[in-house]
Amino acid sequence: MQIGPTQDVRGLKLRIGLIAGWLIRMTPPCNQVVKLVSEEMDHPLPLGTKIKVRLHFLICKWCERYREQLIFIRSAMRRHPDKLEGQDQPAAPSPSPEAHERLKQALRQQQKQ
Amino acid sequence: MAPEALSDPQGWPDLYGDYLYRFALLRTREASVAEEMVQETFLAALQARGRFAGQSTERSWLVGIMKHKIVDHFRKVKREIPTDDIDRLWTGEDPDGTFDQDGHWKLDQTAPLDWPDNPGGVLEKKQFWDVLKRCLGEMPPRMAQVFTLREVDDVSTEEICEMLKITPSNLWVTLHRARKHLRGCLEAHHFGLRAA
Numbered sequence: 398m399q400i401g402p403t404q405d406v407r408g409l410k411l412r413i414g415l416i417a418g419w420l421i422r423m424t425p426p427c428n429q430v431v432k433l434v435s436e437e438m439d440h441p442l443p444l445g446t447k448i449k450v451r452l453h454f455l456i457c458k459w460c461e462r463y464r465e466q467l468i469f470i471r472s473a474m475r476r477h478p479d480k481l482e483g484q485d486q487p488a489a490p491s492p493s494p495e496a497h498e499r500l501k502q503a504l505r506q507q508q509k510q
Numbered sequence: 511m512a513p514e515a516l517s518d519p520q521g522w523p524d525l526y527g528d529y530l531y532r533f534a535l536l537r538t539r540e541a542s543v544a545e546e547m548v549q550e551t552f553l554a555a556l557q558a559r560g561r562f563a564g565q566s567t568e569r570s571w572l573v574g575i576m577k578h579k580i581v582d583h584f585r586k587v588k589r590e591i592p593t594d595d596i597d598r599l600w601t602g603e604d605p606d607g608t609f610d611q612d613g614h615w616k617l618d619q620t621a622p623l624d625w626p627d628n629p630g631g632v633l634e635k636k637q638f639w640d641v642l643k644r645c646l647g648e649m650p651p652r653m654a655q656v657f658t659l660r661e662v663d664d665v666s667t668e669e670i671c672e673m674l675k676i677t678p679s680n681l682w683v684t685l686h687r688a689r690k691h692l693r694g695c696l697e698a699h700h701f702g703l704r705a706a
Contacts, residue, residue, distance in 0.1 A: 427613055484532055490541070
């Protein structure tokens with residue numbers, strides 16, 4: 398039997414549909430995946446769990462995106478803690494004038510001893 | 511090159527007071543504690559002056575001392591309300607209704623959107639950092655402390671649990687909630703992709 402291009406596409410779609418359906422049933426739902434994604438940023442997941450999360454990404458670009466964005470936020474903060482502290486901002490918080498004076502006094506006293 | 515000598519300690523508050531205060535404030539989230547940390551750092555540095563090897567700058571030497579002081583502070587603080595302030599913001603499994611009843615994203619409401627390309631360029635924008643700081647400021651202080659220790663300072667989860675006397679499962683939940691909040695807050699307020 399000769400299989401034409403239309404049948405090919407239809408067959409392919411069916412197979413993809415079946416695989417996707419199987420993946421949806423086999424992998425944890427998104428609300429669990431986001432927890433595992435976070436946990437994986439702190440310690441390695443068991444291999445089976447890790448595989449399930451990766452399989453989930455095949456059918457859910459949102460969870461994969463979620464993971465990429467968490468990693469982006471982490472790397473931004475680790476690369477630029479000074480920006481988070483506001484070190485480059487003249488208006489960033491400073492010790493009160495009284496506290497500033499207390500610091501000087503404490504140093505003077507300690508130096509005298 | 512000759513090792514760098516320390517400057518007159520009387521000048522430290524003018525030279526490094528603001529810098530160290532901001533460093534401590536991000537991590538402790540409390541102005542009075544941050545002030546205390548600066549003072550303790552200066553006094554400890556004064557005593558340890560003789561051990562300054564000149565291998566680093568004066569400022570990074572002081573920051574090194576301050577890190578120890580902050581860890582000591584966390585260890586000393588009594589844990590009367592270990593998780594209360596974390597639960598205040600988030601109660602239940604999915605309090606903000608991010609997921610539908612089957613546990614999946616609500617596609618047109620909560621599913622993470624594609625952030626614009628060139629995320630590197632974003633890091634140069636003051637507005638990005640302002641929003642990030644604001645989002646961090648919305649967290650309960652205890653959650654923000656845990657989050658900062660892990661995500662900014664790369665302290666291991668074992669150390670954080672030991673330092674703050676919390677269980678690993680409590681830590682995972684706290685970090686998960688903090689990350690979820692910060693991501694959503696950034697998406698709404700910086701990337702402006704979806705109304706908050």
